[in-house]
Amino acid sequence: MNSKVLLPFYVLSTLAVTSSCMGTPSAPAGTTGTRIIQPGAPGEMAQAFDTAELDAIRGLEYSEADVRFMRGMIPHHGQALDMTAMVPARATTDGFSGLALRMQISQRDEIRLMERWLAEREEKIPATNAHRMMMAGDMALMPGMLNAGQMEQLTSATGREFERLFLEFMIMHHEGALTMVQTLFNSSGAGQESLIFKFASDVDADQTIEILRMRRMLEER
């Protein structure tokens, strides 16, 4: 395990660079030879699309900012998994484990999605311990991430004190994710590709709701 923990950030990239996607089925033949048109802005005439430019219809690709977002969000989610993993042994209030479990499921699903997104585009995938390397000061923390001292504080707390700290830190952590989404959408040419748009929108919606719920839980204490 130690040797894996010490893997440099992008050591897995050499594996990922050549990977398309596992299990990709063989491609179909489309319906060919039909007229393709592209409408104009409201009130303007449509233009015929030259079928010789079929490849061009694929249009925009992803941007560097998209890749930065995905690479940053993997360790960000990785830290959330470390935090939720502490809950069963430390929290005591009813409903707390359920909250943590749901976060854990969605963040794990999303990590898989991000890794696949990067792999399919032959982009480097961060090591899973990247968030610990960030805390250790080897790399910059992503917005909202706990530093080493805060993580230590959370690790040593138990019971209601742990729960309070967990909520406060997780709200901060989630707000950081919202900041990352904002940064993405404010970046030139970013967040345009369908999958990135959907994923970033989902993160924004889900974590906004979780923040509201955690604030309510804090108030009700």
Next chain:
Amino acid sequence: MILEQISGFTHRGAALAMVLVMTASLIGGFSEAAAQIAPDSVEAEPLFTWDPNDPRLELGAGWMDAESAIRGLEQVSEIPRPDGFFNPATPDDGRFSNTDLAFEGQYLYQGNYNGFQIYDLEDPNTPMLALSVVCPGGQGDISVYGDLVFMSAQETRGRLDCGIEGVTDSISAERMRGVRIFDVSDLSNPMQVAAIQSCRGSHTHTLVIDPDDSENVYVYIQGTSSVRPTEELPGCSGGEPDEDPNTALFRIEVVRVPLNAPENAEIVNMPRIFADAETGNIAGLWAGGDHGAGTQDTRRTHQCHDITVYPEIGLAAGACSGNGILLDISDVVNPRRIDEVLDPNFAYWHSATFNNGGTKVVFTDEWGGGGQARCRASDPPTWGANAIFTIENGEMTLGGYYKLPVPQTETENCVAHNGSIIPVPGRDLMVQAWYQGGLSIMDFTDPANAFEVAFFDRGPLSAEALFTGGYWSTYWHNGRIYGAEISRGIDVFRLTPTEHLSQAEIDAAELIQIDQFNAQMQPLTVWPAVVPVARAYLDQLVRGNGILNDRVPDVANILDRAERGTATATQLAQVAAQLDQDATAIRAGTRGGDAERLSTLAEVLRNLGG
């Protein structure tokens, strides 16, 4: 060639598999709670039982060559997505997903994240591609009214000019998020005539007609995405209601479209349909969260995912993230909420379908968002399912649930999705898409005992990894079932008789022909008094032991003669009178049987006599 491809994929697959295995082991090593996460465990206990001989079990995987299983249906064609609307490298490129369908005249409109296609249905079995229209923006939810085509755009890449290059600036006047309106009167040159910009864009939309207003059509915009900055679209803000009373959350938009000048379409209302009637709090419905131990986590109600209107009865059913709601739309511009329901099994209220009588509504729960495997043996049969409610005096009451009755694999995204009513008289049948779970026809005549009538299912796109695909929607239109497959194209089916559905019932459904069909604007079906309709009722009475055995040959004979044109009005009336007598006896409690259906059949017989 095939072997080379397979080995090539295997090689690359192995590389990624190693990445994922290492990743998993690292996460697993640090995660104390990992073992407790049931939804990720393939070895979890089955939560429902199924027919072990169901042919849908263990179908071989493939993109266009997957194995398939079918019952009660015949597949009559299979049309792949056209060039320019798929990525040959992968079935799962979200920029080209096929989405919803709409029908007008002889044409079928297929929405796609990259635009839409128009198919000619001159031969209803074999859609012929007439035109492809490039206009990205997702999700391409589509409706049609006369010569006007409406399409939803929600993504930040959507451009006013339908360009494929996206919008580079984060604030831009070139961006289009909302509902586009195209004039397709000249099929060779569709023209975009209007682009209605909205704060959250348009995830779906619903065409609405006002029976008293022939000059306009209306569109309800359901936005679910992030709110645009006010710098891009003035007036938009997405704060919480206590800090931001003008928030673009907690509302829908109503667009009025003048039919003689669609370019003047505009938003005319933004009703707060979730408001608390007493306090006025615009966030008056479900606040999000679970409903107690062991219940589902339900999203909060700040948006409708979809609204289905039924203009003839003046009602709409809204599937609104955390609630199912009933709207009075007698004033189309000012929809008024008259009821709302919650369900502890629902994660996300996604879509709604009324029965023809307007006495029931089927709500779907899109647990997992459509991209996850949620029909596994380990998934609860009441989660990610349909909930069927009865409607009485404007109040909804839960009647029962229905979910795909056979498990799907870990690599098949599957959950309840879009469908429509099959117009079989005397029964409530719905054909429904379950993504990679295929299509399933549900009989929900008795909401507490909904059951499957027919199905079609393909194996997964891949046996090794989950690629998003399967049916987005499956709709009945003029005697055929059209399935919009996200990554495979369009499939067309006809019904075939089984013990659950007779040829006469199929004939009665197939004779209903309409010019236009938009699934979210339900049409009222009125069956004509013709022989197939009478035979459908007779078959149902026999199947359900609702008629005296002695009466069956009398009715069958008179229907045969009516078909040949040799039954007189008097003879028909005599048989009808017998049936009425039986119905009266049943109502008086002196005999068992199906009084209501007997009376309906008697009425058809009398009308057959002219």
